Structure formats: C-alpha cells, structure tokens
Amino acid sequence: MPEVVLHHYDNSPFSEKVRICLGIKGLSWRAVDQPVIMPKPDLVPLTGGYRRIPVMQIGADIYCDSQLIVRELERRFPERPLFPSGSEGLAIAIEQWCDKALFQTAVLAIFGSIGDSVDPAFIKDREALSGQPFNVAAMKAIAPFAVSQIKAHASLLVQQLTDGRDFFAGTDPCLADAAAYYNFWFARTFAPGLVDRFDDLNGFDAWYDRVTAIGHGTPTSLKPAEALEIATNALPEAMNTLPSDAAIRDKNVCLAATDYGRDPIIGTFVGSTQYSLTVARNVPELGEVNVHVSRLGYSVSPA
Known part of the structure; x- marks a missing residue:
C-alpha cells in the first residue's frame, strides 16, 4: 500500500x-x-x-x-481503531461539536488575545478564506467571554471522565480524544497563560497530558x-x-x-x-x- x-x-x-x-x-x-x-x-x-x-x-x-x-x-x-468498543457515534458527535462550536470559540479567544501581533498578511489571507473581516478589535472585546466559554466546553467534556476512565471511550484513546484535544492544544500553544490548566475540573488536565503523550506516530x-x-x-x-x-x-x-x-x-x-x-x-x-x-x-x- x-x-x-x-x-x-x-x-x-x-x-x-x-x-x-x-x-x-x-x-x-x-x-x-x-x-x-x-x-x-x-x-x-x-x-x-x-x-x-x-x-x-x-x-x-x-x-x-x-x-x-x-x-x-x-x-x-x-x-x-479510532472507534473502539462501538464508540463511533460518540466520537463523531464530539468531533462535530469540537470542529464547530469549540473551534470558533477558541479562535475568538486566541486572536482576541494575540491579535495585535498577528502578521497582516495572515489577516488578509484569512479574510479571503472566510469571506469575512478579520476584526481584531471585535475579537479583543469578546475575548474574556470566549475564554470563559472554552472552560465551559471543557467542563462538559470532563463529564465523560467522571468515572475515572483514561479516555472518552474507556481504556483506549479514540477519535473523540483527538477531536476534543486539539482546540485546547491550539489555545495553550498560541496564547500561553490563557487556558493553561483547569485545576478545578477534576481529571481534565490528566486526560490532556495522556493525549499529549500519545504523540504523532513516526513522521x-x-x-x-x-x-x-x-x-x-x-x-x-x-x-x-x-x-x-x-x-x-x-x-x-x-x-x-x-x-x-x-x-x-x-x-x-x-x-x-x-x-x-x-x-x-x-x-x-x-x-x-x-x-x-x-x-x-x-x-x-x-x-
């Protein structure tokens, strides 16, 4: 192959x-x-x-x-498998949620935080991509609310971990873990200090660290x-x-x-x-x- x-x-x-x-x-x-x-x-x-x-x-x-x-x-x-133990429906639902609602929230929080330092060429490119203005001032105004929403999303996700499981489907990682993980990785990578740890969300940061440890295979x-x-x-x-x-x-x-x-x-x-x-x-x-x-x-x- x-x-x-x-x-x-x-x-x-x-x-x-x-x-x-x-x-x-x-x-x-x-x-x-x-x-x-x-x-x-x-x-x-x-x-x-x-x-x-x-x-x-x-x-x-x-x-x-x-x-x-x-x-x-x-x-x-x-x-x-990315869908272990019959978890396909759960994984795809979480993926859709994270690719849409959580991703858009993360974008507002990140660029509202770092927008003044973003390369103008990047802004122009993303305006062409989205067909909408890349309004840094509006993002800055809404950033505190967006940060609070990221944590609200995290609190919903962590409910899947309340029984002490390692990953969303149980003992093995799946697509749901990858989909939920990348938005928090995005925020923590590009806006350090914005949503670095959630100490009051029991199990979230330990789950995040376990997904990080999975790595990227062998590129x-x-x-x-x-x-x-x-x-x-x-x-x-x-x-x-x-x-x-x-x-x-x-x-x-x-x-x-x-x-x-x-x-x-x-x-x-x-x-x-x-x-x-x-x-x-x-x-x-x-x-x-x-x-x-x-x-x-x-x-x-x-x-």
Missing part, C-alpha cells in the same frame, strides 16, 4: 487532530510542510484548488478535510516536489457510487465547502460513500488523480 503523506504545517489545529489519530494508530507517515497562507503552488495542483490544511495523500488519491481524513485512516488501517519529512512525483507515478483507487448518486456518475461537477474556504473543485464525479464524494481530475503535470471530500459540509453541483 502506498504510504500516507500528510500535507500540513506545525501550528495547524486541524492537522493536530489528524496527527494525534496517526499517533493512536502508531503509523509511520510522510510530512510535507505547506505554507500557512496562499499561494500554495505545490498543494493546489493535487487538490484542484482546495487550499485548506490538512490534506492527506495516498498515491494519487487526495483526501480533503480532517473529518474525511480520519475516516479514511480508519478504513485503510483498522488496527488500533519523516518529504519535499513537496516528491509528493507530486508520488501522485504522478500512481493510479487512483477504483471507486463505486451509491445508488442515490448514480444520476451524476461520470458528470462534470463542482465540489465546494459550505462554510468557508469555498474554492471549487471541478472534476468528473466517479464515486461516493455515505460520508464522501469523489471527483477524478486529469492534471497535465500529474496525470489522473482522485480528489475526495467529506459529504458532510460539502456541496455537489453541476460544473
């Missing part, structure tokens, strides 16, 4: 979720450092325009969005040009289509996120599952690649 290639950057919060999942599974993987802001000349040829991080590459198959990446890791590498660096070469020398995996999507099989379609970073991915619709949508693209410098996005949170429309 071709090796796992993760296109990421060190301080990407959603990449941290994936890296912890790679650690849970004890996988070896190749790490491609991508720029924090546009342009990303070695990423968009693979994705067809999608610019968000992380992106996972396995041969000529390109997986966009962390929620799809972790599902694909589970499919390909079922050992050390080794890979140059962006080498990742492109891997795609050039591979063929994408054959795909099936759900009966409900049969009418658009082999049609030219556009896939796009519905929240932010809505850069369209245009290709031939070649596959779907209950949780993914796939288009094939023929790229002059790479050959044929399949680009996969999550069904949840992405739209498909005629190109």
Whole structure:
C-alpha cells in the first residue's frame, strides 16, 4: 500500500487532530510542510484548488478535510481503531461539536488575545478564506467571554471522565480524544497563560497530558516536489457510487465547502460513500488523480 503523506504545517489545529489519530494508530507517515497562507503552488495542483490544511495523500488519491481524513485512516488501517468498543457515534458527535462550536470559540479567544501581533498578511489571507473581516478589535472585546466559554466546553467534556476512565471511550484513546484535544492544544500553544490548566475540573488536565503523550506516530519529512512525483507515478483507487448518486456518475461537477474556504473543485464525479464524494481530475503535470471530500459540509453541483 502506498504510504500516507500528510500535507500540513506545525501550528495547524486541524492537522493536530489528524496527527494525534496517526499517533493512536502508531503509523509511520510522510510530512510535507505547506505554507500557512496562499499561494500554495505545490498543494493546489493535487487538490484542484482546495487550499485548506490538512490534506492527506495516498498515491494519487487526495483526501480533503480532517473529518474525511480520519475516516479514511480508519478504513485503510483498522488496527488500533479510532472507534473502539462501538464508540463511533460518540466520537463523531464530539468531533462535530469540537470542529464547530469549540473551534470558533477558541479562535475568538486566541486572536482576541494575540491579535495585535498577528502578521497582516495572515489577516488578509484569512479574510479571503472566510469571506469575512478579520476584526481584531471585535475579537479583543469578546475575548474574556470566549475564554470563559472554552472552560465551559471543557467542563462538559470532563463529564465523560467522571468515572475515572483514561479516555472518552474507556481504556483506549479514540477519535473523540483527538477531536476534543486539539482546540485546547491550539489555545495553550498560541496564547500561553490563557487556558493553561483547569485545576478545578477534576481529571481534565490528566486526560490532556495522556493525549499529549500519545504523540504523532513516526513522521519523516518529504519535499513537496516528491509528493507530486508520488501522485504522478500512481493510479487512483477504483471507486463505486451509491445508488442515490448514480444520476451524476461520470458528470462534470463542482465540489465546494459550505462554510468557508469555498474554492471549487471541478472534476468528473466517479464515486461516493455515505460520508464522501469523489471527483477524478486529469492534471497535465500529474496525470489522473482522485480528489475526495467529506459529504458532510460539502456541496455537489453541476460544473
């Protein structure tokens, strides 16, 4: 099987979720450092325009969005499962909660705290990504409330640990732990002192330390040009289509996120599952690649 290639950057919060999942599974993987802001000349040829991080590459198959990446890791590498003991529903619910409500709260708290020192180029890039102003003054005004909300989220999460279990699903870590962890890692990494410890939330900091200790598996660096070469020398995996999507099989379609970073991915619709949508693209410098996005949170429309 071709090796796992993760296109990421060190301080990407959603990449941290994936890296912890790679650690849970004890996988070896190749790490491609991508720029924090546009342009990303070695990423968009693979994705067809999608610019968000992380992106996972396995041969000529390109997986966009962390929620799809972790599902694909589970499919390909079922050992050390991300959903132990029938915890899939719990894990996915916690992931959705943390990717939306908790993440947005963390962003307000962090950038309200450090906003004056943020690179203007980063601000301009994130405004283009979100389609909304990056209003540092407004974030500063709401930051104290956002910090209190981060702790409120933590108090809800810790209720799952009140019976003394090590991780959310019991004795073994799972996707829920990675999803809950990365926002607190994000805040503690970028705004030290903001939400460093929660001594009055019994068990939370011990759980946080246990997840930190999982690590990231075994990454080794890979140059962006080498990742492109891997795609050039591979063929994408054959795909099936759900009966409900049969009418658009082999049609030219556009896939796009519905929240932010809505850069369209245009290709031939070649596959779907209950949780993914796939288009094939023929790229002059790479050959044929399949680009996969999550069904949840992405739209498909005629190109």
